[in-house]
Amino acid sequence: MLHVAVVGSGPSGVYTAQSLVQSGLPGIRVDVLDRLPCPYGLVRYGVAPDHEKIKSLQNNLRAVLEDERVRFLGGVQVGPGGLSPARLRELYHAVVYCVGAATDRRLGVPGEELRGSWSATEFVSWYSAHPDSAADGFVLGARSAVVIGVGNVAVDVTRMLARGSAELSPTDIPQAALTALASSKVTDISMVGRRGPSQARFTTKELRELGALPDTEVVVDPEELALDPEYVDPSALPAAQRRNVEVLRGWAATPTPRDRARRIRLRFFLRPVELLADGGGGERVGAVRFERTAPDGRGGVTGTGRYEDIEAQLVLRSVGYRGVPLEGLPFDPEHGTVPHLAGRVLRDGAIAPGEYVAGWIKRGPTGVIGTNRPCAKETVTSLLEDARELVRREVPEDPLAALRAAGSAPVEWAGWQAIERAEAELGASLGRSVVKLPDWTSLVAAAQTARTS
Ligand code: NAP
Secondary structure, eight states, X not given: OOEEEEEOOSHHHHHHHHXXXXXXXXXXXXXEEXXXXXXXXXXXXXXXXXXXXXXXXXXXXXXXXXXXXXXXXXXXXXXXXXXXXXHHHHHOSEEEEOOOOOEEOOOOOTTTTSBTEEEHHHHHHHHTTOTTOOOOOSSTTOSEEEEEOOSHHHHHHHXXXXXXXXXHTTSOOOHHHHHHHHTOOOOEEEEEXXXXXXXXXXXXXXXXXXXXXXXXXEEOOHHXXXXXXXXXXXXXXXXXXXXXXXXXXXXXXXXXXTTOSEEEEEEOSEEEEEEXXXXXXXXXEEEEEEEEEEEOSSSOEEEEEEEEEEEOSEEEEOOOEEOOOXXXXXXXXXXXXXXXXXXXXXXXXXXXXXXXXXXXXXXXXXXXXXXXXXXXXXXXXXXXXXXXXXXXXXXXXXTHHHHHHTTOOOBOHHHHHHHHHHHHHHHHHTTSSOOOOOSHHHHHHHHHHHHXX
């Protein structure tokens, strides 16, 4: 019998568990551990609340976690203050780390610390009700926002800033975020790329959605777009980038009416050099200074020495995620990943028996949710090749006692179901449908009702 621990219950962790049980290996048992009492990782705490179709993927992930060979154990900390990777190795034949890329990248420009300047991750955590989210007041006092970066996260936060309460109220957005966004005075949002439109990282479906927002005008500058030779002639572009360019060309050719309440400006060839204080004596951001760039003919850009300031009382940097080292596991600081060979963890260049990685901590923060399927499959194929050797080692019949001894109070599936019930009750009490519980206290209290009932 093979006992596997999967650390992390986001898409990569759950797809790993799915691949393991689908292998048909007799007697396989998989514990999916998560630091949070709730499963689904970025599907719960990253996918924007108005993306209900993507969120419904939770139903597929749920089916895996409800498989009788799989057990969800939330509230289990791996790393400092919890179980070390060495201890986990003693408890399971194999451990697969699917811990994602937990932090955001920084710009490294002056003024980044000003009030009103945030990472997109902080904003996403807030509207997703992540229990670690301590920040608040994002839109308070802001009329103009700048989003730095042109990836899908940038599109998500731009769209969320432009949404009205009528569209957000039916979602599971926490009540405090709904109230704040409903009274937001942000009317102008600039989403800014340092390279050209043909090099933007967003996907076409997400880009198009900006054009479909109620009472919102999408503004592009045909002259700025045309600084990109591949915008002018997109024929050599790969299909995904060509479709993006076509959408932008459509907006350039047929501007949306000017009578809308909000405007989203898509800007390109501007790289951030400084965040400027608002001059009111406080330490609040008032604008972002960008340097105009020009294509260098090799896919990059060069500075031109010309600058432009864009007004913003709210700045969200959305320049990608980054993996963080897990104490006791090797780490490649350059890529923010764990070194591996087809998913097998490498310690000092040599395979570490029984230790694996999948998802963003394996390949870096790229790709959509579905990209994690083949990624997990590759890792599981390696693990199954090693299984005969791995099962020779004796491990405890049930590691639960050891997890408790290490200070964890695992939240099992019944605990998570109790959280789901509490979120449905909260929603009903607010005249909404399911509304997420936004803090540790309420999550833990809800999970505990399963223990006492
Ligand atoms: P991303 O796709 O890597 O985009 C990062 C953006 O930041 C790029 O435009 C990049 O420009 C820019 N950037 C990086 N460093 C910068 C700097 N110093 N100054 C200015 N701009 C800078 O990252 P992401 O948006 O965080 O998304 C992460 C992954 O999640 C992606 O694979 C994405 O598709 C996925 N995701 C998908 C969805 C969805 O499917 N709906 C939603 C959210 C996220 P350069 O290209 O010039 O480096």
